[in-house]
Amino acid sequence: MISKLLATIRKEIWLLLRDRVGLSILFLMPMILIFVMTMIQDAAFKTLNEKGIPVVFVNQDRDSLGSMIEYGLRNNDLCTFYDSIDGQPATLESAREAIADGKFLIGIVVPAGATAAIRENVTALIAETIDNSGDTTHTDPSKVAVIDSVEISILIDPVTKKSFITSITSNLREFISEVKTKIMFETFSKEIAEIIPDNNGKGPSNAFQRTQIIRYNEEYASRTSDTVVPNAVQHNVPAWTIFAMFFIAIPLCGSIMKEKSEGSAFRLHTMPTSYLLLTQGKLIVYVMVCLIQFMLMLSVGLYFLPMLGLPKLVLGHSMAGIAVLTIATSLAATGYGVLVGTLASTEQQGAIMGSLSILLLSALGGIWVPTYVMPEAMRQISVFSPLNWSLDGYYQLFLRQGGLSDILIYSLKLFLFFVITLGCATAINKWKRRV
């Protein structure tokens, strides 16, 4: 029995080694995929941080609000500031036209009299407050009546993604709001100083303005003292490694189909050797291939990407967890390959069925976009994707610094998937041979 199994393993290795194109697809393509995807995502992130978003600013206010927003934009890494278009000072119309042409991503227009309106607003509010308290000396009813809101226009290039725009505009709104508050407080202080000139001759304290009452502390939650900063490498290496490992289904399916079309399967069916033993030989070799793929792709994250200036992949603390999860993922991927190979009737059918289903399972599993941004219905479906179980497992290890116990449930699910796919393949094979 062992001798037969070893012969099957040897035969599968020979077949793999002779197929150089297949080998390059198995090992080189996933490495290139990780490299390209990580570089693209990292570069996109850097574009925002290093080069900045091109923003055109139209300052019609020419007062504190306009000046402070301009100052803020000029000194912000997120933006590249422009206040002129083709050598001419930007206007509302020229900015709108330039953004529509795709020259800028965002335009901000502060209307004339915006600062004055804020000041009047504050003055009117103070007057109203004093009036309500019984002191009518400073009441000017006309001011209270004319209070109007200031409309700052944000022009957006329609090509830009909604999620991206939402993120940028919320930052801008926050910033503008801060500036507005500052102006209001200054006006308020000035007005109060006029009403209550005493305070040891110093006027009202501006301590409030200097004091940040609420501060924010951002921290990545971790169970251990070590914190792994999420980055393109930490997310992409496990995601694309799983994707590549599941793509083993295509060459594995091809190997099964070739045996059928080249007649070897016919001969094997007449020999004193069980289907299970022949399948075991295939599985062992392809699981080994998956493990080699995994190690190669990890080495890309550990050694190659840092050489290109990208962050180094942090593996976490549980080597046992990585080993168990990787073996479970490899088994699930090869089991799926056997199932596709059994279901398909031709090599082409197997290749199409395999690649499309893996793309689908990977999309559902959160390889392309995180599951938390998916609609509720899709999120509920995603929990049935084995790629999702594997990805969640690796995130537990690589990002949450989890241990073996944290990934056992994912490994168990993957192992069950392997058993079920293999069981289905055996049943389908039996059913197909029924004549």
Place this chain on the structure above:
Amino acid sequence: MSHSAIIEISELTKKFRNATEPSVKGISFSIERNEVFGLLGPNGAGKTTTISILCGLFPPTSGTVKIDGKYLHEDLASIRKIIGIVPQDIALYPTLTARENLDFYGHMYGLKGKELRSRIDEWLEKLGLTTAANRPVAGYSGGMKRRVNLIAGVLHRPRILFLDEPTVGVDVQSRNVIIEHLQELNKEGTTIIYTSHHMEEAENFCTHVSIIDHGRILTEGSPASLIAAHPGCNNLETVFLHLTNRKLRD
């Protein structure tokens, strides 16, 4: 049924799923030990179906098959150890060398180590493939592939050898070598069950012939007795055409 029969077939019927009528219709015959048994018939006569059942590829719809004293449906695993198959289509891994193919198939029949290596060398030598043994089979000529295909079926010295058109599409030289070594195997004790459309080859090679058509055995006997039994026929081909008529078959 004869007591020296190595294969006994009784009322064998096979109707495939979705087929309108059975491919094999209640045939019965036996094959003696050390015979070269020719199962001859036009396309669609039921030859390959019969041989496939005998090899255990699929079960019959009804009837029984006894091989070497054991019922096929009861002892398939042990029967598989004593049979060898040389299919009509080349059943080899094209990217592997002849030696690698034979090593793998030899192991699947339970051979290993020195014994397997020496048998591979012996057969490669016999069939003139030693110098090409380490080249991938994909680069072989049709005749060379057929010879390797034959070796893969006989390496384990089967007691019964099924040959489905073993010489189809090969040159005269390769055909002679193949037939010569099959006769040698037969002399050593292997019972051969052979199908072919090559009537002259069958006449010279077979000791016993059954002509099958439309799933039924039309006649059987030694080639000489069949020729003698059909007046006006001077060889097996004319007997065959006389029994199966000249109408084209699909």
